[in-house]
Amino acid sequence: DAMVIQNPRYQVTQFGKPVTLSCSQTLNHNVMYWYQQKSSQAPKLLFHYYDKDFNNEADTPDNFQSRRPNTSFCFLDIRSPGLGDAAMYLCATSRTDSKETQYFGPGTRLLVL
Amino acid sequence: GENVEQHPSTLSVQEGDSAVIKCTYSDSASNYFPWYKQELGKGPQLIIDIRSNVGEKKDQRIAVTLNKTAKHFSLHITETQPEDSAVYFCAQFGYRGGSNYKLTFGKGTLLTVNP
Numbered sequence: 152d153a154m155v156i157q158n159p160r161y162q163v164t165q166f167g168k169p170v171t172l173s174c175s176q177t178l179n180h181n182v183m184y185w186y187q188q189k190s191s192q193a194p195k196l197l198f199h200y201y202d203k204d205f206n207n208e209a210d211t212p213d214n215f216q217s218r219r220p221n222t223s224f225c226f227l228d229i230r231s232p233g234l235g236d237a238a239m240y241l242c243a244t245s246r247t248d249s250k251e252t253q254y255f256g257p258g259t260r261l262l263v264l
Numbered sequence: 265g266e267n268v269e270q271h272p273s274t275l276s277v278q279e280g281d282s283a284v285i286k287c288t289y290s291d292s293a294s295n296y297f298p299w300y301k302q303e304l305g306k307g308p309q310l311i312i313d314i315r316s317n318v319g320e321k322k323d324q325r326i327a328v329t330l331n332k333t334a335k336h337f338s339l340h341i342t343e344t345q346p347e348d349s350a351v352y353f354c355a356q357f358g359y360r361g362g363s364n365y366k367l368t369f370g371k372g373t374l375l376t377v378n379p
Contacts, residue, residue, distance in 0.1 A: 155307075193353060193369035194308065206364065241307050250365060251296040251357035255307035 154178050155256035157242050163262045164232050172227040172259045174242030182250055183225040185217060186241040188258070194241055200225060201247070229261075237263045267291075270354050270370025278378050283341045285373045287354035290335065296357035297337045298367070299328060303350045312339070344377045351375070 156175045164170040174183065181202050186194035198207045200219045214236070216228040229236055239260050243253040267290040277283050289297070295316040300308035314321045314328045314337065321328050325344075330337040341348055354370040 157307075191372070193371050196366050208366070243307075251367070252298070252310065252313070253367060254310065255300075258305075258307045260305075 155242055155244055155254055157256040157259050159259060160257065161260050161262070163264060165264050166234065167231045170229050170232055170261065172229075172240050172261070174225045174227070174256055175223050176244045177223070178244055178254065179222065180244035180254075181222065181247045182245045183219060184243040184245070184253065185225070185227050186243065188239040188241055190238075197227075232261070232263045234263050237261055268354060268356050268368050268370040270373060272373060273371065274374045274376070276376045276378060277344055279344060279346060281344055283344050283348070283375055283377075285339045285352055285354070285375070286336060287338070287370050288336045289356045291356060291358050292335065294356040294358055297328070297330060298355050298357075299339050300353045300355065300369075301350045302353065302372075308353060341375075346377050346379050349375055349377045
């Protein structure tokens with residue numbers, strides 16, 4: 152039944168050690184998003200893929216990268232995590248003809264030691 | 265601009281009472297306003313939305329009202345239950361042309377329903 156799946160649910164990494172978070176979806180939606188949500192804050196859009204077209208938010212640090220090998224999967228790569236990158240990372244999807252209606256996954260909580 | 269202000273930041277009610285959360289937006293071109301419920305440790309779940317061509321929408325115990333002139337919209341929960349306890353986020357959808365668009369969220373309201 153799960154529609155937007157994120158793995159792992161919890162990830163611990165060391166300062167400066169690259170980490171990859173994954174997202175998959177069974178909705179066959181063309182658009183996939185990555186959000187960062189820090190404690191007690193609203194989700195903040197990092198970037199999104201419109202099919203294969205990558206759209207980066209202007210204030211997303213270069214430390215954050217993304218890959219989308221196919222429609223179903225999208226990855227978030229953090230090249231050199233800092234303590235300030237500890238957060239919940241949320242993946243979301245939407246249809247191209249209904250981009251405003253976004254469906255979120257359960258999130259991956261990242262801890263940086 | 266794409267600012268969304270949400271009030272209150274915390275709200276505590278007794279079971280059975282009503283709860284109201286209000287948001288104000290700045291982008292007059294926005295035409296879609298969703299509300300999300302986020303339980304602890306989970307992702308946001310869309311609970312209701314409204315488009316700018318209607319003033320009110322209702323789904324069982326929850327309703328949303330929109331005043332485009334005043335640029336504000338509100339979430340109303342009636343007959344609250346303990347399982348309604350969560351953080352609620354309002355959002356506006358802003359289209360910036362081409363594939364450039366985004367949902368801008370309010371800062372959230374922590375709703376606590378006391379048994």
